[in-house]
Amino acid sequence: xxxxxxxxxxxxxxxxxxxxxxxxxxxxxxxxxxxxxxxxxxxxxxxxxxxxxxxxxxxxxxxxxxxxxxxxxxxxxxxxxxxxxxxxxxxxxxxxxxxxxxxxxxxxxxxxxxxxxxxxxxxxxxxxxxxxxxxxxxxxxxxxxxxxxxxxxxxxxxxxxxxxxxxxxxxxxxxxxxxxxxxxxxxxxxxxxxxxxxxxxxxxxxxxxxxxxxxxxxxxxxxxxxxxxxxxxxxxxxxxxxxxxxxxxxxxxxxxxxxxxxxxxxxxxxxxxxxxxxxxxxxxxxxxxxxxxxxxxxxxxxxxxxxxxx
Amino acid sequence: xxxxxxxxxxxxxxxxxxxxxxxxxxxxxxxxxxxxxxxxxxxxxxxxxxxxxxxxxxxxxxxxxxxxxxxxxxxxxxxxxxxxxxxxxxxxxxxxxxxxxxxxxxxxxxxxxxxxxxxxxxxxxxxxxxxxxxxxxxxxxxxxxxxxxxxxxxxxxxxxxxxxxxxxxxxxxxxxxxxxxxxxxxxxxxxxxxxxxxxxxxxxxxxxxxxxxxxxxxxxxxxxxxxxxxxxxxxxxxxxxxxxxxxxxxxxxxxxxxxxxxxxxxxxxxxxxxxxxxxxxxxxx
Numbered sequence: 001x002x003x004x005x006x007x008x009x010x011x012x013x014x015x016x017x018x019x020x021x022x023x024x025x026x027x028x029x030x031x032x033x034x035x036x037x038x039x040x041x042x043x044x045x046x047x048x049x050x051x052x053x054x055x056x057x058x059x060x061x062x063x064x065x066x067x068x069x070x071x072x073x074x075x076x077x078x079x080x081x082x083x084x085x086x087x088x089x090x091x092x093x094x095x096x097x098x099x100x101x102x103x104x105x106x107x108x109x110x111x112x113x114x115x116x117x118x119x120x121x122x123x124x125x126x127x128x129x130x131x132x133x134x135x136x137x138x139x140x141x142x143x144x145x146x147x148x149x150x151x152x153x154x155x156x157x158x159x160x161x162x163x164x165x166x167x168x169x170x171x172x173x174x175x176x177x178x179x180x181x182x183x184x185x186x187x188x189x190x191x192x193x194x195x196x197x198x199x200x201x202x203x204x205x206x207x208x209x210x211x212x213x214x215x216x217x218x219x220x221x222x223x224x225x226x227x228x229x230x231x232x233x234x235x236x237x238x239x240x241x242x243x244x245x246x247x248x249x250x251x252x253x254x255x256x257x258x259x260x261x262x263x264x265x266x267x268x269x270x271x272x273x274x275x276x277x278x279x280x281x282x283x284x285x286x287x288x289x290x291x292x293x294x295x296x297x298x299x300x301x302x303x304x305x306x307x308x309x310x
Numbered sequence: 311x312x313x314x315x316x317x318x319x320x321x322x323x324x325x326x327x328x329x330x331x332x333x334x335x336x337x338x339x340x341x342x343x344x345x346x347x348x349x350x351x352x353x354x355x356x357x358x359x360x361x362x363x364x365x366x367x368x369x370x371x372x373x374x375x376x377x378x379x380x381x382x383x384x385x386x387x388x389x390x391x392x393x394x395x396x397x398x399x400x401x402x403x404x405x406x407x408x409x410x411x412x413x414x415x416x417x418x419x420x421x422x423x424x425x426x427x428x429x430x431x432x433x434x435x436x437x438x439x440x441x442x443x444x445x446x447x448x449x450x451x452x453x454x455x456x457x458x459x460x461x462x463x464x465x466x467x468x469x470x471x472x473x474x475x476x477x478x479x480x481x482x483x484x485x486x487x488x489x490x491x492x493x494x495x496x497x498x499x500x501x502x503x504x505x506x507x508x509x510x511x512x513x514x515x516x517x518x519x520x521x522x523x524x525x526x527x528x529x530x531x532x533x534x535x536x537x538x539x540x541x542x543x544x545x546x547x548x549x550x551x552x553x554x555x556x557x558x559x560x561x562x563x564x565x566x567x568x569x570x571x572x573x574x575x576x577x578x579x580x581x582x583x584x585x586x587x588x589x590x591x592x593x594x595x
Contacts, residue, residue, distance in 0.1 A: 028419045029498035037410035037429060037469055044444065044466035045432050051443035062446060109338065125581065128337050129346075132577040132584065136545040137570050139564065140552060141345045142353070146404035150360040150559050152348060186341065192585055216326070232441040237461075244438035248529045252549065266438045266530075274442055274534065281444040293435040 006287060042069040049290060055283030062277050064193045074284040083260045087268035090175060091243050094264070098186075098239035106187045106292060107237070110194035111220060124195070126143050135185070135248030142181045143168065143253055144237035174262045178253060186242065187248065197231030230304055237300040265289055346570075353564030360559060373565040385568060387540065388547030391457065394544060395555030396525040396534075398461040400518045403468045408514070410469070412525045416488055419504050426477070432470030438530055445534055454535050460543075463535075464525050472517045475587065479513040480506060516587040526573065544569055 049177025059068040113120050132234035145152045157164035169174040209219050247266040256263040353375055354368035379385045382505030414426045491501050529545045555561050
C-alpha cells in the first residue's frame with residue numbers, strides 16, 4: 001500500500017505526504033463498497049463457524065435455548081463413533097492415492113501436452129471435461145459403469161471370463177472403485193495447473209540444456225520439476241483440501257455404503273450429524289475438520305513461501 | 311540449430327514427445343471418453359441391449375425417453391431453477407466482490423489490510439465445514455427452501471476467491487489512470503463504474519464463469535435447504551429421478567445425457583476463462 005501513496009505523491013508533484021485519505025470523498029464509497037461483503041461474509045461464513053464451535057460443547061436439538069453444556073462429550077462421541085475411524089481412513093487414502101498416483105499421472109500428461117498444437121489442445125480439453133462436470137453427474141455415470149448387471153464392469157468380466165463382483169457393494173472393492181472415479185474426475189485439473197507452470201518456464205533454459213545434450217528425462221527431473229515446484233505445492237494443497245471435503249461424488253456412488261465402509265469425513269457428518277439433526281455432534285466434526293483445514297493451509301503457505309525463496 | 315545435417319533435413323529436436331507417451335495419452339483419453347460415450351448412447355438402448363451391445367450403436371434411434379424427459383414435469387423446471395440461482399449468484403457476487411476489491415486496491419484507509427485478510431479467511435476452509443450451523447442460521451432468517459437463500463449463501467462463500475482474483479487484477483491497473491481521474495474531481499463511485507469495470511471485463515468473465523459453474527454444480531447446500539420438489543435444482547432433480555427409476559438405466563442415462571449436455575456446451579465456450587481463473591487464482595493465491 002505504500003506504493004500507492006508514493007505514486008500519488010510523485011504524480012501530484014509534491015514531496016509532502018500529508019494527504020488525508022480518510023477524507024469525505026473516500027468515506028462515502030467505503031461505506032458503500034465494503035459493508036455488503038463484510039456483512040454477508042460475517043453472517044454466513046464466519047458466524048456459522050463460530051456457532052459450530054459453540055454447539056460442539058452443548059447437547060442441542062436445534063430448538064429452544066442452548067443450555068445443556070456437556071463439555072467434550074460430543075468430541076468423545078465422534079472419536080469413538082464406529083464409523084469415524086473409517087471416514088478418516090478413507091479420506092487419508094484419497095489423499096495418499098492422489099499424491100502417489102493422480103499427481104504423477106497428471107504430471108506425465110502435462111509434460112506430453114505442454115507444447116502447443118491442435119491435437120494437444122483436443123487432448124487437454126478431453127482430459128479437463130470431467131473436472132467441469134458436476135460431481136453428481138460424474139457419480140451417476142460411474143454408478144452405471146460399475147453396475148453389476150448392466151454396466152461396463154460385467155462386460156469386462158465376460159471378456160476375461162471372470163465373474164466380477166458388484167464393486168460398489170463390495171467392501172473390498174468399493175474404495176479402489178471410488179479412487180478410480182476420483183482420478184478420472186480430477187486428474188485433468190492438476191494437469192492444467194502443471195501445464196500452466198511448465199509454460200511459464202523460459203524456453204531458452206530448456207533449449208540451452210538441450211543443446212548441451214542433456215537427456216530429455218534429465219531435463220524434466222533436474223530443470224522442469226524444480227522450476228514448477230510452486231505449481232506442485234498448489235496441486236498438492238488442492239488434492240488434500242479436496243479429499244477433506246469429498247461429498248458430492250460419494251452420495252450418488254454409494255451413499256457411504258456398503259455398511260458404512262465408504263464414508264468420507266463430510267458424508268459422515270451428513271449421515272450422522274445433519275440427517276439426525278445432532279448439532280453438538282455435527283459441531284464437533286466441523287471443528288475438527290476446520291482445524292485440519294487450517295493446519296493444511298499453514299503448511300501450504302510455508303511450503304509455497306519456501307518454493308518462492310528458492 | 312546449427313547442428314550437423316540430418317538425413318531428412320528437418321529440425322533436430324523432433325521427438326520431444328515419444329511414441330510411448332502418445333500411446334499413454336490415447337489410453338487415458340479412451341478411459342475418459344468411454345463412460346461419456348456409453349452414457350450418451352445408453353439413453354437410446356433397451357435395458358437388455360446395454361448388456362449385449364455396450365459399445366455399438368443402438369438398434370434404433372427412437373428418442374422417446376429423451377422427449378419424455380424434456381416434456382416431463384421435472385427436467386425443465388429443475389434446469390430453470392439452477393439457472394436462476396446461478397445467474398443470481400454470479401450477478402450479486404461479481405458486484406459485491408468487485409466493489410470490495412476496488413476499495414482494497416484503490417482507496418487507502420485505516421484497517422484495509424486487516425479487513426482484506428478477514429475476507430480472505432474463507433480460502434482456508436470449505437463451505438461444507440459449518441453446514442449445520444449455517445442451516446440453523448438460514449432457518450432463523452427464514453431463508454430455507456428459497457432460491458434467494460441459496461443465492462445469498464453461495465455469494466457469501468464465493469467472496470474470498472472472487473475478491474482475491476479481482477484484487478490481483480485491479481492492482482495491475484495503471485495507477486496514473488485512477489490518479490488522473492481523481493485530479494479531475496471524479497469520485498470513486500464513478501471511477502469504479504466508468505473506468506475500472508470496463509477495463510476489467512476479462513477478469514469479470516473469469517470470476518463470473520467460475521462462480522456460475524460452482525453454483526450450477528452445487529449439491530450439498532440445495533440438498534440441505536430445499537425441500538419442495540418444485541424448488542429443486544437439477545442435481546437434486548436427477549438424484550430424485552434416479553431414486554424413482556431404480557435401475558431403469560436407459561431412462562437414467564437419457565436424463566444424465568440431457569443434464570450434462572448444456573454444461574459441456576457451456577464449458578467448451580467458456581473454457582478459456584475457467585482455465586485462466588484456475589491457474590491465475592491457484593498460482594497467485
